[in-house]
Amino acid sequence: MNIKAILMVxxxxxxMSCSGKKKRGIDFAEFKKEVTLTPEQEKNxxxxxxxxxxxxEQNYEAAKAQGGQMDRVALGIKNxxxxxxxxxxxxxxxxxxxxxxxxxxxxxxxxxxxxxTNELLEKIRTExxxxxxxxxxxxxxxxxxxxxxxxxxxxxxxxxxxxREYWSKFDVQRKEAMKTSLYPEQYEKFLELVKDQQFKGRx
Amino acid sequence: MSRFRKTLLRxxxxxxxxxxxxxxxxHLWFGLLSGLVIVVVCLSGCVYAFKNQFTDLLNxxxxxxxxxxxxxxxxxxxxxxxxxEGKNLTGLTISNDPKRSYVVxxxxxxxxxxxxxxxxxxxxxxxxxxxxxxxxxVVLDIHRNLMMGEVGRQINGVAILMFCVLLLSGLVLxxxxxxxxxxxAFTVRFSGKFQRINYDLHNTMGFYAFxxxxxxxxxxxxxxxxxxxxxxxxxxxxxxxxGVSQENQESNSAFDAIFSDMLNRQNEKVELKEEPSASLETxxxxxxxxxxxxxxxxxxxxxxxxxxxxxSKINTNNWLGAMLPDQITLDKTGVVKSRDLFWExxxxxxxxxxxxxxxxxxxxxxxxxxxxxxxxxxxxSLPITGFIFWFNKFxxxx
Numbered sequence: 001m002n003i004k005a006i007l008m009v010x011x012x013x014x015x016m017s018c019s020g021k022k023k024r025g026i027d028f029a030e031f032k033k034e035v036t037l038t039p040e041q042e043k044n045x046x047x048x049x050x051x052x053x054x055x056x057e058q059n060y061e062a063a064k065a066q067g068g069q070m071d072r073v074a075l076g077i078k079n080x081x082x083x084x085x086x087x088x089x090x091x092x093x094x095x096x097x098x099x100x101x102x103x104x105x106x107x108x109x110x111x112x113x114x115x116x117t118n119e120l121l122e123k124i125r126t127e128x129x130x131x132x133x134x135x136x137x138x139x140x141x142x143x144x145x146x147x148x149x150x151x152x153x154x155x156x157x158x159x160x161x162x163x164r165e166y167w168s169k170f171d172v173q174r175k176e177a178m179k180t181s182l183y184p185e186q187y188e189k190f191l192e193l194v195k196d197q198q199f200k201g202r203x
Numbered sequence: 204m205s206r207f208r209k210t211l212l213r214x215x216x217x218x219x220x221x222x223x224x225x226x227x228x229x230h231l232w233f234g235l236l237s238g239l240v241i242v243v244v245c246l247s248g249c250v251y252a253f254k255n256q257f258t259d260l261l262n263x264x265x266x267x268x269x270x271x272x273x274x275x276x277x278x279x280x281x282x283x284x285x286x287x288e289g290k291n292l293t294g295l296t297i298s299n300d301p302k303r304s305y306v307v308x309x310x311x312x313x314x315x316x317x318x319x320x321x322x323x324x325x326x327x328x329x330x331x332x333x334x335x336x337x338x339x340x341v342v343l344d345i346h347r348n349l350m351m352g353e354v355g356r357q358i359n360g361v362a363i364l365m366f367c368v369l370l371l372s373g374l375v376l377x378x379x380x381x382x383x384x385x386x387x388a389f390t391v392r393f394s395g396k397f398q399r400i401n402y403d404l405h406n407t408m409g410f411y412a413f414x415x416x417x418x419x420x421x422x423x424x425x426x427x428x429x430x431x432x433x434x435x436x437x438x439x440x441x442x443x444x445x446g447v448s449q450e451n452q453e454s455n456s457a458f459d460a461i462f463s464d465m466l467n468r469q470n471e472k473v474e475l476k477e478e479p480s481a482s483l484e485t486x487x488x489x490x491x492x493x494x495x496x497x498x499x500x501x502x503x504x505x506x507x508x509x510x511x512x513x514x515s516k517i518n519t520n521n522w523l524g525a526m527l528p529d530q531i532t533l534d535k536t537g538v539v540k541s542r543d544l545f546w547e548x549x550x551x552x553x554x555x556x557x558x559x560x561x562x563x564x565x566x567x568x569x570x571x572x573x574x575x576x577x578x579x580x581x582x583x584s585l586p587i588t589g590f591i592f593w594f595n596k597f598x599x600x601x
Contacts, residue, residue, distance in 0.1 A: 139465075
């Protein structure tokens with residue numbers, strides 16, 4: 001029996017002896033309870049989710065490989081792209097209504113980059129009628145928010161309430177940065193558009 | 204019932220100071236209350252300490268390469284070779300150990316790939332088996348939360364607080380009463396009877412492990428309790444983290460600095476759009492002027508949101524060989540735009556960026572992991588030897 005086999009046996013025994021919730025990745029079994037899939041759909045569904053779960057794990061391992069320092073923002077971007085590709089591929093397997101539910105499920109359960117999404121940024125640009133210069137400021141304040149929040153990870157790590165406090169603090173600073181760049185009526189519109197943006201701890 | 208009373212609340216001995224008596228009783232009570240949790244936490248810590256080593260062992264054909272006479276491929280050569288196959292390099296981790304492979308990440312056909320890479324042959328080795336991660340996630344959950352979520356975390360936290368008291372009271376109890384007992388306090392006499400050996404293992408090994416166990420416990424509490432974080436950060440010169448959301452000068456100026464840097468990045472996206480990208484050699488040469496030492500180096504290439512190269516190095520050129528992270532960013536043309544160097548950070552930020560490796564023992568690499576393992580194993584044994592010691596007294600009490 002080689003080392004790999006021994007390690008696998010230890011791992012299997014340990015997992016069998018424990019029944020805790022897995023912490024990393026999405027549990028798609030929950031989705032399959034909510035949405036009925038045909039056997040053919042389920043087979044393809046499992047293949048696609050397993051493929052992207054593996055890719056996500058590999059990105060994570062690569063980000064901290066050889067004792068290197070993890071760039072959380074870069075890792076977040078890669079995972080965001082993976083989710084987009086997964087959704088595209090899932091479009092070939094699921095019906096339109098199922099795909100909507102799948103995207104909602106992923107949106108709800110995945111660890112996302114802590115920032116305004118590109119869709120929201122575009123919406124703010126259009127509805128608050130931002131100039132190119134103002135849009136640059138919006139992107140910069142949003143990126144600063146993301147970096148500041150990730151930089152504070154070493155402090156709030158392991159404590160959701162503290163993470164929420166940091167999120168709120170940087171959110172205020174992000175808004176303050178925009179206040180100086182927008183006209184009052186634009187700023188009002190901006191606040192209205194981002195009013196639902198809140199800290200989302202992992203569910 | 205009286206046996207319990209006699210052993211749990213013994214009478215004060217003649218000539219025993221009140222302080223030492225209280226320490227003794229506290230040591231017993233807290234030991235009995237927290238013992239089981241300490242055993243579980245220390246044992247899971249012992250296992251988790253070797254996570255990276257187990258993972259490397261499982262993937263040894265990919266993680267390790269045969270160092271040959273042939274020169275290693277330069278990052279630029281790796282990039283060119285991948286480009287020939289239609290692969291767009293997005294990240295590269297270069298090991299300074301000649302027997303270790305590199306890790307490359309690239310995009311091909313809109314798909315991200317991460318793989319180990321032999322720098323001598325230029326061959327992709329595939330990505331490692333990540334199945335052990337699931338096992339270690341369970342071990343970590345046991346270590347942090349006893350697999351009981353927030354309730355487990357709080358039980359764990361209280362037990363570790365008691366453990367701190369146990370370590371301090373244990374040190375008080377360890378101090379020999381007379382000069383002639385000092386040698387005995389430093390040695391384990393394996394030739395004695397079982398109870399004697401058990402006592403020596405508890406007393407002497409507890410003393411040797413005291414300092415590191417206390418350090419591990421405090422850095423562990425740092426994760427669980429914001430008040431402990433606050434105490435450590437403030438004592439190291441940082442601002443209080445209680446009431447984070449309130450205004451404070453240090454964090455306001457920190458955000459302003461990040462905002463200014465991000466604004467520059469936004470402008471670079473436009474201003475440098477037509478500029479040719481500097482070669483990887485230029486990027487690394489310029490980076491090495493700021494970070495002029497051999498180290499594990501990670502290069503993140505510009506992406507859709509970040510127009511900069513991000514170069515990270517783990518600096519081990521210090522008297523302890525501690526792994527201290529440095530990071531700089533360079534724009535598309537190779538001009539250094541920001542630097543985040545460990546030695547330039549204030550003490551409290553140095554501490555917060557190292558608290559995890561300080562807790563796990565990864566800070567000095569394998570040598571400190573082994574040391575932590577031994578100490579953690581002693582921590583695991585202390586409640587057991589302590590319980591045996593008490594149970595023997597309980598058994599004999601009339």
